[in-house]
Amino acid sequence: MPQDESATRIQIRNRALILDAALDAFSAEGFTGATLDGIAGAAGLSKPNLLYYFKSKEAIYRALLDHLLETWLDPLRAIDPEGEPLEEMLGYVRRKLALARDFPRESRLFAGEILRGAPVMGDALSGQLRALVDEHSAVIRGWMEAGRLAPSDPHHLIFSVWALTQHYADFETQVQAVLGARRDPWAEAERHLETHFRRVLTA
Template identity: 60%
Template sequence: MPALKIAASFNELEMPLPDGTDKKPSRIQQRNRSRILEAALEVFSQHGYRGATLDQIAETAGLSKPNILYYFDGKAEIHVTLLNQLMETWLDPLVTLDPEGDPLQEILGYVQRKLDMARDLPRESRLFAGEILQGAPRMAPHLEAGLQPLFEEKCAVIQNWMNLGHLAQVDPRHLIFSIWATTQHYADFAAQVQVLLRDEPDSHEGAADYLTTLFTRLLSP
């Protein structure tokens, strides 16, 4: 049972205390690391990886640039830490999809949760979108390790519902793609949506109604 690669390259010769694992992070360390990640989310989601600068992140976080580099090994590490940390939140609505629940209600619930996330966590949505848009250079491993198994599992669940006649037959993979696309659109393309829906008091509700109708009509057996 070999140690993880990360652990293997750990005892090299750079850590002052070779005690095998990281010590518990101090209170101040926790606070500053999360400050930095919050600032990085703001800046990366707005300008993309290349477009974001450490100075911007530092200023947003209220820390100095060298101080930020005391907590993270570099710009890339901040970015990848953010991405990994967000992965769980991002996948949660799909994890929640319950094979025991009512099929149509489960799908509609999933759509609703994703749409709520687009409204409540637009920065996270744009961060992921930007990363994928550029070919997921820093996230490809996590796509395969984290997303793919979940995707296949839930596709099987949906396929099973269809085989049992509880949902109309469509390709579950494209169904999920279309749920992602339609919901995230409101976060990722907000600049466009805003221009075209200028005088709209509550576009979120309009979107929710529309998407409910869309997927209900598609999937009703």
């Protein structure tokens, strides 16, 4: 029994090592540029050992994306239809920016998948993601029609939140090059986006 428990711990550890190394590779090099040899080496495993846990590069990539979608949807799910509209929307912006700050590799992985035409996530985007965005767009539209938020297109408002928050992760090198090493882009972004969306949304 101790041997089985030890093996389980090793399996959990090795899977985590593989996924972490793969996240580095896919987010930096894209799906095409990443290789099983490179992922295995970064994980400290042999290629045959890696293939014991995942049958292919595609299987590793899919495992990362399956987990990522749930994480990416959480900030939108957290919008409370019964809450104060402006604060709910500003809270959504803060959560999306925090997600980009804390998970930049995941953000770049997601961006890379979209740029490839979403071969793995296409069904989820047009199904699960679309349904969630439609649901919350209806809530936002109701707030706008009640005069509790400034009128705009709710879908494009959500797209704007995505663009203005994920930019800081997907183009982090560019942002830091422009601002310089002594400035904190995340703190500045939080202040800027708070001001921007408060002006855009205030009725």
